[in-house]
Amino acid sequence: LLSQVSVLITLILSTLLYAEQMLSGAEVALVIFCVMAAFELVTPLPLAMQMLGKTQKAAQRIRQVADMPPTTLNPLESAALPKQYDIGLDNVSFRYSEQHDWILKNINLSIPQGSKIAIIGISGSGKTTLLHLLMRYYDPEIGQVLLNRQSLKHWHTDQLMTCFGVLSQRSQLFAASIRENLLIAKPEASDKELTTAIKAAGLEKFLSYLPEGLETWVGESGVKVSGGEARRIALARLYLKNAPILILDEPTEGLDSDTERDVFNALSVFANNKTVIMVTHREAGLGLVDVVYQVEQGGTLVPGSDSLASMKSFL
Ligand SMILES: Nc1ncnc2c1ncn2[C@@H]1O[C@H](COP(=O)(O)OP(=O)(O)OP(=O)(O)O)[C@@H](O)[C@H]1O
Ligand SMILES: [Mg+2]
Structure with a gap:
């Protein structure tokens, strides 16, 4: 809603400026697109903030698993696998x-x-x-x-x-x-x-x-x-x-x-x-x-x- 109101206000203001011949037609369009693009950039931010907690917890769990000591130790140099599998x-x-x-x-x-x-x-x-x-x-x-x-x-x-x-x-x-x-x-x-x-x-x-x-x-x-x-x-x-x-x-x-x-x-x-x-x-x-x-x-x-x-x- 905020973005729509802002675009509307921008449209009214830029139309007035256009009437005063302070802005050209192309500049009016440019200003309106800039306002729309600015809102598109910030719209996902609240959602991202909501996800932040969940993502941090998931990362913590992955780190816990990654930091666990291995149950087996690998040899420094691994031999080639045998041809026989007994x-x-x-x-x-x-x-x-x-x-x-x-x-x-x-x-x-x-x-x-x-x-x-x-x-x-x-x-x-x-x-x-x-x-x-x-x-x-x-x-x-x-x-x-x-x-x-x-x-x-x-x-x-x-x-x-x-x-x-x-x-x-x-x-x-x-x-x-x-x-x-x-x-x-x-x-x-x-x-x-x-x-x-x-x-x-x-x-x-x-x-x-x-x-x-x-x-x-x-x-x-x-x-x-x-x-x-x-x-x-x-x-x-x-x-x-x-x-x-x-x-x-x-x-x-x-x-x-x-x-x-x-x-x-x-x-x-x-x-x-x-x-x-x-x-x-x-x-x-x-x-x-x-x-x-x-x-x-x-x-x-x-x-x-x-x-x-x-x-x-x-x-
Ligand atoms: N990672 C683990 N740490 C500690 N104890 C474990 C672990 N994994 C299994 N156990 C225990 O080892 C015992 C044997 O478990 P296992 O899974 O090998 O049994 P299973 O014969 O395969 O049983 P099921 O037929 O129910 O699959 C069980 O008492 C189980 O609780
Ligand atoms: Mg089993």
Whole structure:
């Protein structure tokens, strides 16, 4: 309103000055445009002031995370990644800190390249923690995690992550288009590669309903897509990354039985020549694996029964 009144006053004054022949027609227009431009410049300022508090708090939170000490230390010089991806746990014991109880105790496990294992156990027994140790999110307090018989500490964590494709119950999407969300897994992927991954993940039908297709914006943290669609986008990412070791942490949790079947079918084709380490509560997923282990409540790992019927008490 203030800007409109100001423009009106300027218009009246400059018309009077024009009548007095103190301003030319062009100068009248110039003065009015200057007043309008001046208001356009200051109009967003109150909104910016409102956002300032929120932005400062967000920056504070980011700084807190950035200033946290890392959970693992990278070597000064990282070795080249091995060609063979055999994984081993050598007498591994882990707790989150000295103030916490032990989560995993004396774990010995050998996962040769190409083998497919499932890890079961009750909630809170340490299954996700075990997966995180394999990817070196943390180092074990006792024992070591090995890749091709060498400690994971030999490699930079960024480098190690190129070996792992992760699918979990939380499909993290970013406020960007579906295309950009897929390209996170392989920024240089061609349109043909994207199409193959979309097909493999069963996303074709969903995309065909969207007027903007791959350019559709998924919203803040992917709020505009359903849980099942988000999981399929994550599956397509897994496909694009094409890492030799698949880490699946309850990959179908929260999905309906049709989508669950689709996801497991897609995974069974895709995982053909890869190592699979899967945590699951679902019987359906066990068709994907050859061996089952169980994390017991005390934190030890024991061979699970290969009879599905006898395992139902854990599923
Ligand atoms: N960052 C952390 N700091 C401290 N304790 C943690 C942390 N993450 C997990 N824990 C604890 O470690 C234990 C094992 O957690 P974990 O997530 O590995 O269990 P889980 O077997 O994957 O359970 P679920 O089946 O519910 O996913 C739990 O008691 C949990 O509370
Ligand atoms: Mg878990």
